[in-house]
Amino acid sequence: DTEVTQTPKHLVMGMTNKKSLKCEQHMGHRAMYWYKQKAKKPPELMFVYSYEKLSINESVPSRFSPECPNSSLLNLHLHALQPEDSALYLCASSQGDRASGYGYTFGSGTRLTVV
Amino acid sequence: GQNIDQPTEMTATEGAIVQINCTYQTSGFNGLFWYQQHAGEAPTFLSYNVLDGLEEKGRFSSFLSRSKGYSYLLLKELQMKDSASYLCAVRDDRGSTLGRLYFGRGTQLTVWP
DSSP: OOOEEEOOOOEEEEEOOOEEEEEEEOOOOSEEEEEEETTTOOEEEEEEEETEEEEEEEETTTEEEEEEEETTTEEEEEEOOGGGEEEEEEEEEEESSTTTSSSOOOOOOEEEOOO | OOBBOOOOOOETTTTTEEEEEEHHHHHHHEEEEEEOOOOOOOOOOEEEEEEEEEEEEEEEEEEETTEEEEEEEEEEEEOOOOOEEEEEEEEEOSSSOEEEEOOOOOEEEEEEE
């Protein structure tokens, strides 16, 4: 299995809703990432987990809450989002070490629309 | 950011060769990656350079010059399906054992018949 699986593929939520994005990989990768990508813009790093611990938070608002239940799963809990949070949310994983030459493996993303 | 610069758009015809350039500035450089991204889809890995020189993989080649902070992606025998955004990404290990991957804005390539 060489894939990163994200669910759901599409999500529409109101500003008062609580929802979660899910990401799963079975490649034995020890680092997992959340990226946000707006239309015609590059992906922007949000969070990095290493060995199931939060390693990097790129000053992301608290309405986004990541969780790593185990080495294969990564969640992003959403609460009280704003319309400007509408974007493609990408999950990625990597071997997590300096020597890795294969970058990240990305999931297909969740297209989020906040209404 | 890491001052990653690449052209916004390029066009070429089927069967031609196109070169997409990327320049960068970073203090903890540990590799440069090229990704292909079709609209609404996830980026897919194309190539990786950490040492100076040319890496060839089928119709795609990537070059790196660390001293110049410069890379290019060369696409040969262009096909219509190559129409996509091409993202240059730099891995920066400064201050962390984990590589942070910073992306350029992407070059939208359109291949015409």
